[in-house]
Amino acid sequence: MSKQSAPGNGLKIRRLGIDTGHDFVIYMRRDCHVCRSEGFTAHTRIEVDSGDRKITAVLNIVNHGLLLQGEAGLSERAWTKLGVSEGHVVTVRYAKPLDSLSQVRAKIYGKRIDPDGFLDVLGDVVSGRYSDIHLSSFITACAAQALDTNEVSALTAAMIETGDQVSWPNSPIADKHCVGGLPGNRTTPIVVSIAAACGLTIPKTSSRAITSPAGTADTMETLAPVNLSAAAMRRVVEREGGCIVWGGAVDLSPADDILIRVERALDLDSEGQLVASVLSKKIAAGSSHVVIDIPVGETAKIRSAAAAASLARIMTEVAHRFDLKLAVTTSDGSQPVGRGIGPALEARDVLAVLQGKDSAPADLRAHALTLAGSLLELCGTAAEGAGEDMAAQTLASGQAWAKFQAICEAQGGMRVPPVADHRKPVLATRSGRVSALDNRKIARAARLAGAPVSKAAGLEMHIRLGDTVEAGQPLFTLHASASGELNYALDYIGTHQPVIVIEP
Numbered sequence: 001m002s003k004q005s006a007p008g009n010g011l012k013i014r015r016l017g018i019d020t021g022h023d024f025v026i027y028m029r030r031d032c033h034v035c036r037s038e039g040f041t042a043h044t045r046i047e048v049d050s051g052d053r054k055i056t057a058v059l060n061i062v063n064h065g066l067l068l069q070g071e072a073g074l075s076e077r078a079w080t081k082l083g084v085s086e087g088h089v090v091t092v093r094y095a096k097p098l099d100s101l102s103q104v105r106a107k108i109y110g111k112r113i114d115p116d117g118f119l120d121v122l123g124d125v126v127s128g129r130y131s132d133i134h135l136s137s138f139i140t141a142c143a144a145q146a147l148d149t150n151e152v153s154a155l156t157a158a159m160i161e162t163g164d165q166v167s168w169p170n171s172p173i174a175d176k177h178c179v180g181g182l183p184g185n186r187t188t189p190i191v192v193s194i195a196a197a198c199g200l201t202i203p204k205t206s207s208r209a210i211t212s213p214a215g216t217a218d219t220m221e222t223l224a225p226v227n228l229s230a231a232a233m234r235r236v237v238e239r240e241g242g243c244i245v246w247g248g249a250v251d252l253s254p255a256d257d258i259l260i261r262v263e264r265a266l267d268l269d270s271e272g273q274l275v276a277s278v279l280s281k282k283i284a285a286g287s288s289h290v291v292i293d294i295p296v297g298e299t300a301k302i303r304s305a306a307a308a309a310s311l312a313r314i315m316t317e318v319a320h321r322f323d324l325k326l327a328v329t330t331s332d333g334s335q336p337v338g339r340g341i342g343p344a345l346e347a348r349d350v351l352a353v354l355q356g357k358d359s360a361p362a363d364l365r366a367h368a369l370t371l372a373g374s375l376l377e378l379c380g381t382a383a384e385g386a387g388e389d390m391a392a393q394t395l396a397s398g399q400a401w402a403k404f405q406a407i408c409e410a411q412g413g414m415r416v417p418p419v420a421d422h423r424k425p426v427l428a429t430r431s432g433r434v435s436a437l438d439n440r441k442i443a444r445a446a447r448l449a450g451a452p453v454s455k456a457a458g459l460e461m462h463i464r465l466g467d468t469v470e471a472g473q474p475l476f477t478l479h480a481s482a483s484g485e486l487n488y489a490l491d492y493i494g495t496h497q498p499v500i501v502i503e504p
Contacts, residue, residue, distance in 0.1 A: 009034050010089045013050075013082075016066070016073035022261060024048075024057035024081065024128055026092070027073035029064065034092055045095040045131065048074075050082045056095045056129045081128070100124045101134065107141040113151055118158035122255045126162045135262040139273065147272030149314060153321050155272065159253045159280035166203070166230060166252070166286045168237075172325075172379045174202040175287040176371055177278055179294050179311070180212065181301025183443045184338035184461075186346040187293070188216045189223075189244055190353055190368035191375065193404035194394045196242030198381055203237045205247035205285050207257075210264045213446035213458050217246040218343040219350070222455050225412035236410040243407060252284040253277075269301065275315045282324065289325045291375045297333030299439040305330070327378045331367060335437045335465050338364035342451035342458015344417035345479060351417075354401040363464075369395065420456040420479035422486045426493060428469045428502060436501035437465065445478065445499065449489040454481040459489075463500070475500050 011034060016027060026048055028035050040046065044059045057078050067073055072092070074082065084090065100120040103113050113121070121138060124130055130138070147155065176191050188204060195202045206216035206226075217226050226246040228236065233250060236243040248257060256277045263269055282290050292315060294308045295301070302308050312328040319326040338349040338361040352360035353368065372394075373387030382390045394400050408414035442459060450457030460477045463469060480486035493499055 009091045011072040014073045020075040024055045024078040025075035026057040047095045049091045104138045115154040118154045122158040122162045125255045143268045143270035152272045155276040156280045160284045163254045164251045165284045168286045172289045173287050174200045176291040182295040183336040183341040187368040189350045191372045192242045193400040194372040194391045197399040197403040202242040204244045209452040213451035214343045218452040219346045220244045222344045222347045222417040224408035240407045253280040289379045292328045294330045295333030300333030339461045341446045343455040345458045347417040418456040422480045425474035425477045428473045431471045432502040432504045434467045435503045441499045445489045449478050449480040450485040
């Protein structure tokens with residue numbers, strides 16, 4: 001239907017090259033015949049139909065010059081989603097009413113959402129029919145009116161059903177996940193390498209950073225390609241027993257990715273939605289045995305032992321309903337794990353541990369061995385109480401390092417992590433003992449330095465809790481690819497003290 005005349009509500013589409021982030025946007029002239037006949041105004045939600053695909057887009061009005069009569073423009077995300085070519089004719093009409101919003105309104109007033117209701121809501125979310133305003137209302141309603149266990153289970157099921165699912169011929173299928181909130185803590189590549197070297201199948205799908213300095217996918221991408229299709233992921237796993245890929249490329253629980261983006265902007269991460277988020281992706285990936293890591297600390301995501309216990313309880317109960325075997329561990333969230341914070345810096349820590357270097361961060365190594373041991377025991381590969389020793393032997397023998405290299409090659413070839421052009425140490429202003437570190441401020445400084453967009457950027461820690469330091473001693477070093485970003489991070493640190501507390 002490309003390049004033909006545009007009848008009725010048809011408009012020829014142009015690619016305007018405008019990046020609107022996650023939003024679908026259509027641009028139309030103020031004097032466009034369709035705008036006038038339909039009564040469209042700015043911010044009207046419009047259904048755009050290419051003949052093969054449909055999206056719901058927000059209308060932006062333009063004046064003369066950018067578009068010709070009979071033309072409409074698309075944002076980059078809308079263009080990609082529709083899969084059209086220049087000059088293709090689309091039809092536009094008012095978007096259908098969002099009937100599923102009645103479920104959201106009911107939840108606001110304290111009513112429960114049933115399984116069909118969650119399916120209706122998430123179906124509209126995944127199809128792009130929910131604006132950020134609608135998403136915010138859904139997320140806020142589920143946070144203010146806490147989801148009960150039945151609702152969490154229904155939300156989990158809906159997240160799974162509205163995306164793709166992967167199945168595997170063998171069992172067990174292993175996985176691990178950290179609920180986040182702690183800089184560094186890049187245990188996944190180490191755990192996957194140990195587990196696969198011990199004969200487990202572990203198809204690990206990981207996230208990119210949203211508000212943190214790095215996600216596992218960002219770190220892994222400095223070492224090997226991670227943007228693999230489901231078919232490519234399957235080939236890697238069949239060949240090597242494991243993979244570490246970006247989950248967004250395989251479309252598992254896509255509603256979760258959409259909701260997380262808005263949750264982070266609102267700084268809302270309710271227990272029920274966190275559980276559904278984690279478990280839906282594990283189940284959709286075909287996992288049968290999962291270890292969950294919950295870091296606990298005053299400046300971590302989970303701030304108390306009581307909150308961790310509550311999260312573990314509901315996560316275990318919901319996992320049981322889906323026949324998912326779960327082991328939940330709590331860990332020290334009082335300070336970053338490892339030295340590097342940012343994709344390339346974390347990758348170097350991972351390599352140091354896998355290669356058995358004396359300079360490897362001891363805390364990262366120990367934490368990865370604890371999680372790997374728990375996973376080996378959960379899957380029956382190691383006897384109870386013997387998992388950590390098996391993991392340590394696999395790491396010390398070089399088997400885990402060999403497996404990691406093989407996984408990288410299978411994913412497209414191993415890479416060398418980049419190095420930042422600009423570095424600046426931040427010095428202690430007094431002598432004394434390090435008594436506290438603010439994880440959130442440390443993570444924020446690493447992001448202002450350019451992480452994770454600049455893979456080489458971030459922050460390298462030189463001290464740990466309990467260390468004795470002298471005035472003028474480096475506490476950490478900022479890494480940046482541009483001097484402006486380095487200065488942003490330095491300015492933030494200077495105006496948001498204390499980042500590191502030093503007591504006399």
